[in-house]
Amino acid sequence: MEENLIKTYQCEKCGHTTLEEVMENVVQLSTVSHLDESGCVDYGEHSSQEGDVVQYQCETCGEPVRAEDGTIPDNGEDLRDALKFRVRIGQCAEKSE
Numbered sequence: 157m158e159e160n161l162i163k164t165y166q167c168e169k170c171g172h173t174t175l176e177e178v179m180e181n182v183v184q185l186s187t188v189s190h191l192d193e194s195g196c197v198d199y200g201e202h203s204s205q206e207g208d209v210v211q212y213q214c215e216t217c218g219e220p221v222r223a224e225d226g227t228i229p230d231n232g233e234d235l236r237d238a239l240k241f242r243v244r245i246g247q248c249a250e251k252s253e
């Protein structure tokens with residue numbers, strides 16, 4: 157069975173458990189759903205393309221995940237290694253289903 161490592165994530169600062177990815181240089185595409193006489197535009201669906209991951213951070217306080225050597229992961233493989241390290245040193249809550 158595949159393990160979901162994100163379930164091991166817990167913010168070092170505030171203890172919350174939702175992790176978000178921060179990207180820059182993203183191209184956002186939005187469906188234009190409404191345009192009125194004054195030029196006011198409303199949007200429907202959004203999607204994004206491209207972009208570079210800056211860091212993974214706590215959704216609540218913005219504290220970034222750090223790897224064992226203090227660097228900030230910017231890809232899934234480094235994030236995996238960082239979360240595994242946190243579990244190993246006991247900084248993460250081990251949550252089981």
Ligand SMILES: [Zn+2]
Pocket residue numbers: 167168169170171172214215216217218219
């Ligand atoms: Zn936090």
